[in-house]
Amino acid sequence: MKILIVGPSWVGDMVMAQTLFQCLKQRYPESEIDVLAPDWSRPILERMPEVRKALSFPLGHGVLELKTRRKIGKSLAGQYDQAILLPNSLKSALVPFFAGIPVRTGWKGEMRYGLLNDVRILDKERYPLMIERFMALAYEPGAELVxxxxxxxxxxxxxxxxxxLGKFGLMLDRPVLALCPGAEFGEAKRWPSEHYAKVAELKIRAGWQVWLFGSKNDHAVGEEIRARLIPGLREEAMNLAGETSLAEAIDLMSCAAAVVSNDSGLMHVAAALNRPLVAVYGSTSPQFTPPLADQVEVVRLGIECSPCFDRTCRFGHYNCLRELKPRPVVEALERLVADPVEVQ
Incomplete structure (x- = not known):
């Protein structure tokens, strides 16, 4: 079996897609799996042993470019036995259709009859988790997930x-607390910087160092967290947000003794690196996209209006995150990982 996966457009979704690849390898041990996805996802896919190769998809999210999709499809003709589509959009079904791949599998989505010939009807109650919706596409319709x-x-x-480590002059002489204070989704996923700063302060005083991760958009909040630390502690917090490539961020995060993260793509990366993880939830729910690892503590308030899944708070108060104080997060960290015996 030669299988083409049309991959998702978000970091966290791409990490969770590995569950599908694992199911395919269990079902077809000799299968070859290629993933058609944006170039940014290559560092993730290269770290998944189930994936033979990542195929570059040059179009941005939401761009049609029918001519380009046809060209890509024609270039893939005759190479695959099956295509599995993880996005539910009509556009995502065009390349496998133009490639003439014999079996084209995906959920019903946006008017994709004809483009797909193995159309599945999603039962959201049967498959409440995103990974279940990915994994189910590895099996026949109605099959029980293993x-x-x-x-x-x-x-x-x-x-x-x-x-x-050498490029950024980082040392592993003290345990590393990785903080991921950003979220591309929006403000309703971002735990306040003052709360992150308090966690950083307490752990630095206990003998840790802090590395801040994120995209260029998160660099400013990283600096805000550092600015809230007093001199002497501030120097123990390294703001790597926007400074590293995704590949470097993944490699460096693998050094962390513990991670605190918003519900974000980097949260799923930390879980996939099997790092002890405290996941902070506000407007979203761990009942849909939980971090998939054993050493995880989820911290959330669960106030009446959450989860709302809105990017911005409809009431303007963001209390699901603002009222979630640092103490529960610190206590969750302490349950996962002990502080150093000797504070340097």
């Missing part, structure tokens, strides 16, 4: 990790 569910697991090349 439990326990697989968990994403990214593989790290030690040489690549050492290179990243």
């Amino acid at each position: 439990k326990p569910y697989p968990q994403p697991l990214l593989q790290i090349d030690p040489a690549s990790r050492e290179s990243a």
Whole structure:
């Protein structure tokens, strides 16, 4: 079996898609799996042993470019036995259709009859988790999913990790607390910077160092967190947000003794690296996209109006996150990982 996966457009979704790849390998051990996805996802896919190769998809999210999709499809003609589509959009079904792949599998989505010839009807009550919706596409319609569910697991090349440590002048002489204060989804997923700063302060005083991760859009909040630390502690917090590539961020995060993250793509990366993880939820729910690992504590208030899944708070108060104080997060960290015996 040669299988083409049309991959999702978000970091967290791409990490969770590894559960589908694992199911396919269990069902077809000799299968070859290629993933058509944006270039940014290559560092994730290269760390998944189930994936033979990542195929570059040059079009941005929501762009039609019918001519380009046809060209890509024609270039893939005759190479695959099946295509599995993870996005539910009509556009995502065009490349496999133009490629003439014999079996084209996906959920019903946006008017895709004809483009898909193995159309599945989603039962949201049967498959409440996103990974279940991914995994179900590896099997015949109605088949029971095999439990326990697989968990994403990214593989790290030690040489690549050492290179990243050297590039940024980072040392592992003290345990590393990784903080991920950003979220591309919007403000309703971002735990306040003052709360992150308090967690950073307490752990630095206990003998840790802090590395802040995120995209260029998160660099400012990283600086805000550092600015809230007094001199002497501030120097123990390194703001890597926007400074690293995604590949470097993954390799460096694998060094963390613990991670605190919003519900974001980096939260799923941390889980797939099997790092002890405290996941902070506000407007979203761990009942749909939980971090998939064993060493995880989810912290949320669960106030009356959450989860709302809105990008911005309809009431303007963001109390689901603002009223979630640092203490529960610190206590969750302490349950996962002990502080160093000797504070340097």
